[in-house]
Amino acid sequence: MDLFDKLQILTGAAKYDVACTSSGVDKKSSQGGIGSAAACGICHSFSADGRCISLLKVLMTNICIYDCKYCVNRRTNDIKRAAFTPRELAELTISFYRRNYIEGLFLSSGVIKNPDYTCELMIEALSILRSQYNFSGYIHAKAIPGADNALLTRLGLLADRMSVNIELPSQESLQLLAPDKSKHSILSPMRHIQNKITEKTSDVIRYKHAPKFAPAGQSTQMIIGATAETDYQILNLTESLYKKYNLKRVFFSAYVPVSESSLLPSIGSKPNLLREHRLYQADWMLRYYGFSALEILDEKHQSLNPYIDPKCNWALNHLELFPVDVNKADYESLLRVPGIGPTSAKRIITARRTTRLSFDDLKKLGVVLKRAEYFITYRGKTTLGVKISQDSILRSLMSDKELSLLSLNGYKQLSFFDGDIEGVVKKCLTGKT
């Protein structure tokens, strides 16, 4: 088997992992070495599915002793198997890196022989990169659940970011689909990584040259739509991962059917990209907009509204808090206005120090007026002379795409409308019942 075959197999096996960011750490090349990292992260290309390619994302091997039903590499799946040697992988990484194809390496692996052995192979590949090539580029390593903590520690000292995939959002689903994994086997390496990061960070404060453990932090991924968890459960889990495990990022991956199992959506069914998209929007509200999971969804509303983004949805349900005056409101309140993001909110705060802002000014500052105009005033005025109701706003906030979706009639989920959603939405779209 030549390198082309291996690369093809081990890329194909790794591509369902969504994380490809190279952000969170700033460093420059060490003397006589190669590589640097930028805190903002750099995309080197975009694949035809529109996803950023930043790292060489491959598996060490796709041989696996486990039999997780949702996974393309499960033991019982009849596919070609391959494995890189650590040196092969290191050389390939450097060849790509020198040509500026990539920002670094994203290394994950199927479990070959046992978790410890797998982890050792990964450590060897990363050691070659770090010590022989003096490579300072970005490395994201996936922790192998079940591997010895000492090995995870060594892996973490070589990597910039570590992640453990939570895979499925509940213990029940794990039991059903990944009988070899348990919530504990996933959460315990996560906790270990978190402890190491804190420990090493305090070392760095004490000794300037103390080695850093995964300086870009840790992330995880959840598969969406393979099992029955609701958006409400998923968001709450996400929030607690941010709080309890200090994760930098939780990724969602719409389940792409890769196996025929009575427990899973069938092959050929489309991944639910819209649901994934809404969850990402909600995730941003948690990370950047100061919302809590309970503000977005609650016991009674378990699913995100597919027709409208969650921030608009929240605003429509809290019309009593609007409109806000763009010349007076504080940063936190501005941030909650649909159509205003962190950048434009900051710009508003800066710009209004020198002038009283008008609607034209807001446009220049990057505010999406089409959304924001219903929720703001300036100098006591709104752009709209009309009385604002939920329905009329909703009509204007939905994009063409969302409207066409509605006509497809595929959804039964409801969110802020109690009762007959289609009836209500149709009414506010057409003005007729």
Next chain:
Amino acid sequence: MPDRENIIYQFDGSFDGLMCCVFESYDKKEFPSDIITDNAQCSFVPVKYIETDTYKSERVIRSIPKRMGHNAFEFIRNAYLTCHPEKYYFIFRFMQLGYKHGERIMGMLADEVVNTLFKAVKALNNETHLLKGFIRFSDYDGVLAAVIEPKNIVLPKLAHHFCERFPEENFIIYDKTNKMALVYKPYNAEIIYMDDLILPDADDKEKTIRGLWKLFYDTIEIKSRHNSKCRQSHMPKRYWKHMTEFSEIENKRPLIEEIKRIGE
């Protein structure tokens, strides 16, 4: 400052030259209606050629951080690198505002002049950021070479990033649009003017690695998520021309195919 006068300034296009235009305007108390670099368009307005004099330009340059702050100075240097068609005149007007309002100028985001330049600088920074990822080197006997066709003058903004990343390499990035090149050998970087860059054919090793990259690129796509619109909005087509994954010339597996054919 008196009202707009019937005069156009012409200068050599250098940053120093532009600063001399500012000097002239304040020295003579005149307000040009435009600032240009070439006299190609016939105009009914008299054109005054401003000689570049480093004594004058240095005086102006020194005054900028003092009068409007370091951020404004950095901003003006960036604005000079943008591809805005009227950037010289906008920079001139920005500086007038800066002398008047001081450091507050950087917060006057709703002002037309400030806003126009902010957008232009933002586009420059965006393009710089994208090219940090999209530049593709090829290895020619140990020297790395890349060609780009940016809209803005990005090389001064890219130099630091690539020098820090590849300190031990010899490399060149050629900007075809502006006919400039960033040339680096350990540990010295230079930006020079260069009419053209002719590169030799790639050797077998280079072709193999290009083939591997193309294979990786094609394999990483999840077909059931295909979304070419999304790809194009993140990576506009004008960049594709110089990117390895889109080059047509290379066959996949150049060496391997050859070996197989001989074997048969």
